[in-house]
Amino acid sequence: xxxxxxxxxxxxxxxxxxxxxxxxxxxxxxxxxxxxxxxxxxxxxxxxxxxxxxxxxxxxxxxxxxxxxxxxxxxxxxxxxxxxxxxxxxxxxxxxxxxxxxxxxxxxxxxxxxxxxxxxxxxxxxxxxxxxxxxxxxxxxxxxxxxxxxxxxxxxxxxxxxxxxxxxxxxxxxxxxxxxxxxxxxxxxxxxxxxxxxxxxxxxxxxxxxxxxxxxxxxxxxxxxxxxxxxxxxxxxxxxxxxxxxxxxxxxxxxxxxxxxxxxxxxxxxxxxxxxxxxxxxxxxxxxxxxxxxxx
Numbered sequence: 001x002x003x004x005x006x007x008x009x010x011x012x013x014x015x016x017x018x019x020x021x022x023x024x025x026x027x028x029x030x031x032x033x034x035x036x037x038x039x040x041x042x043x044x045x046x047x048x049x050x051x052x053x054x055x056x057x058x059x060x061x062x063x064x065x066x067x068x069x070x071x072x073x074x075x076x077x078x079x080x081x082x083x084x085x086x087x088x089x090x091x092x093x094x095x096x097x098x099x100x101x102x103x104x105x106x107x108x109x110x111x112x113x114x115x116x117x118x119x120x121x122x123x124x125x126x127x128x129x130x131x132x133x134x135x136x137x138x139x140x141x142x143x144x145x146x147x148x149x150x151x152x153x154x155x156x157x158x159x160x161x162x163x164x165x166x167x168x169x170x171x172x173x174x175x176x177x178x179x180x181x182x183x184x185x186x187x188x189x190x191x192x193x194x195x196x197x198x199x200x201x202x203x204x205x206x207x208x209x210x211x212x213x214x215x216x217x218x219x220x221x222x223x224x225x226x227x228x229x230x231x232x233x234x235x236x237x238x239x240x241x242x243x244x245x246x247x248x249x250x251x252x253x254x255x256x257x258x259x260x261x262x263x264x265x266x267x268x269x270x271x272x273x274x275x276x277x278x279x280x281x282x283x284x285x286x287x288x289x290x291x292x293x294x295x296x
Contacts, residue, residue, distance in 0.1 A: 030136070030288065031134075031135065031136045031137075032073070032074050032075060032288065033073075033074055033136075033137045033285055033286065033287070033288045034071065034072065034073050034074075034285075034286045034288075035070075035071075035072045035074075035204070035283045035284060035285050035286065036069075036070065036071055036072075036283070036284055036286065037069070037070040037071075037072070037206075037281050037282060037283035037284065038067075038068065038069055038070075038281065038282055039066075039067070039068040039069075039070065039086070039206075039208070039279050039280065039281035039282075040065065040066075040067060040279050040280060040281075041065070041066040041067075041068065041086075041088065041208075041210075041277040041278060041279025041280075042063045042064075042065070042066070042277070042278050042279055043063065043064050043065065043066035043088040043089065043090055043275060043276070043277050044058045044062060044063055044064075044090065044275065044276050045058070045062075045090035045091075045092065045117075045219060045220070045273060045274065045275040045276075046058060046273065046274040046275070046276075047092065047217070047219055047220045047222070047271075047273035047274070048092075048108075048113075048217075048220055048222040048223070048267040048268060048273075049092030049093065049094055049097055049108070049113055049114070049115065049220045049222060050062075050092060050097055051097050051098070051099075051105070052105075058276075059092075059096065059097050061096065062090070062091045062092055062093070062096075062097070064088060064089040064090060064091055065088060065089070066086055066087070066088025066089075066277050066279065067086060067087055067088065068084055068085065068086035068087075068277075068281075069084065069085050069086070070082055070083065070084045070281070070283070071083050071084075072127070072283070074133075074137075077129075077132040077133055077134045078128055078129045078130075078132045078133075079126065079127070079128060079129075080126070080127040080129070081124065081125070081126055081127070082124070082125050082126075082127055082148070082150075083122075083123070083124050084121070084122070084123050084124075084125070084152075085120075085121070085122055086120070086121045086123075086277075087118070087119070087120050087121075088118075088119055088121075088277070089116055089117065089118050089119070090116070090117050090119065090219065090275050091114075091115065091116045091117075092113075092114065092115055092220050093113075093114040093115075094108050094109055094111050094112055094113045094114065095109065095112060095114065098111075107265075111222075111266065113160070113220070113221070113222055113240065114160050114161055115158045115159065115160050115170065115220045115221055115222075116158070116159055116160075116161075116167075117156050117157065117158040117159070117219055117220070118156070118157060119154050119155070119156045119219075119275070120154065120155045120156075121152050121153070121154045121188065121190075121212075122152060122153055122154075123150060123151065123152030123153075123188070123190050124150050124151060124152070125148045125149060125150030125151075125152075125190055125191075126148065126149060126150055127146050127147070127148045128146060128147045128148070129144050129145075129146045130144070130145045130146060130147070131143070131144045131145065137201075137285050137287070137288075138201055140198060141198070142197065142198045143195065143196070143197055143198070144195065144196045145193070145194070145195040146193065146194055146195065146196070147191075147192075147193050148190070148191060148192060148193070148194070148210075149189070149190070149191035149192075150189075150190055150191070151187065151188075151189060151190075152187070152188045152189070152190050152212070153185065153186070153187055153188070154185070154186050154187075154188050154212075154214075155184060155185055156184055156186065156219060157169060157171065157184055158170045158171060158218065158219060158220060158221040160221070160240050162236065162239055162240075163239070168236055168240070170221040170240060171184060171218070171221070173232075173234065173236055173237040173240060173241065174232075174237065174241075175221055175227075175232065175237055175240045175241030176223065176224050176225065176226070176227050176241060176266060177227025177228070177231040177232065177241070182216060182218040183216070186214055186215055186216045187214075187215055188212045188213060188214050188215075189212070189213040190210055190211070190212050190213075191210070191211055191213070192208060192209050192210035192211050193208070193209055194206055194207055194208030194209065194210075195207055195208075196283070201285075202284060202285050202287070203282065203283065203284055203285070204282075204283040204285070205280065205281065205282055205283075206280065206281040206282075206283060207279075207280055207281075208277070208278070208279065208280075208281065209276070209277075209278050210276060210277045210278075211274060211276050212274060212275045212276065212277075213272070213274060214272050214273050214274060214275070215272060216272060216273060217267070217268075217269055217271070217272050217273055218273070219273040219275065220267075220273060221240070222266060222267035223266075223267045223268075223269045224265075224266060224267060224269045225264060225265055225266055225269075226241070226242065226264050226265075226266045227241060227242075229242055241266075
């Protein structure tokens with residue numbers, strides 16, 4: 001996963017820095033402009049509760065919607081900066097993602113974990129157009145592919161559904177016996193690629209694929225090893241944090257599997273969670289005011 005991030009992000013950063021100071025100076029303020037936009041995306045995550053705990057693996061049935069608002073300022077022929085605010089949900093369920101007949105996946109099926117996580121994201125990114133525009137917004141190119149990368153912050157709160165159908169916040173339960181809970185505010189690195197198409201003088205539509213590199217392994221509340229049953233204080237913590245044989249078919253409480261000892265693997269703590277967005281956007285250009293020169 002680290003190699004994937006390096007191979008994707010490094011070229012993006014290199015291309016972003018290609019815009020020279022001369023280009024920025026030649027692109028006068030009269031040609032700069034702002035846009036506002038809305039986006040509708042499909043949102044997925046990569047983590048411990050997917051068919052395989054690796055970044056190429058996701059379950060289409062776990063896709064959920066994501067909505068976003070953006071404000072973009074064009075600085076130079078190829079360079080823009082974008083601020084965005086978005087809200088979306090990611091989900092995962094061992095009972096649906098893991099194959100109980102697969103020997104490598106059976107432990108995750110019996111783990112019987114499920115979660116949903118509503119994520120608010122505030123981000124700022126730089127956009128590097130692969131087709132430059134040295135003209136004003138009216139004469140912009142019809143089709144522009146681009147790359148983007150930046151930094152963001154998210155607020156998340158993983159929750160799970162227990163056997164009675166109630167939705168329970170998982171972080172306060174400390175399902176892995178943590179002495180202190182993990183933070184629900186995290187930094188992320190958004191990056192990806194997209195393309196814009198000019199509809200008319202004032203509107204563009206776009207298609208964009210974005211990745212979010214996170215610095216937490218708890219988007220799904222699964223990261224490390226099993227705690228002992230005695231260290232999981234509440235009944236809810238025991239339900240979500242322990243290995244319960246038969247819970248997928250017979251419901252809570254199932255049978256606590258005493259062969260699972262404290263310290264055995266519950267999740268892959270060496271890999272952080274990711275999430276992605278894929279969707280369409282509509283952007284409206286705020287036409288810049290043209291100031292006429294003053295005559296004396």
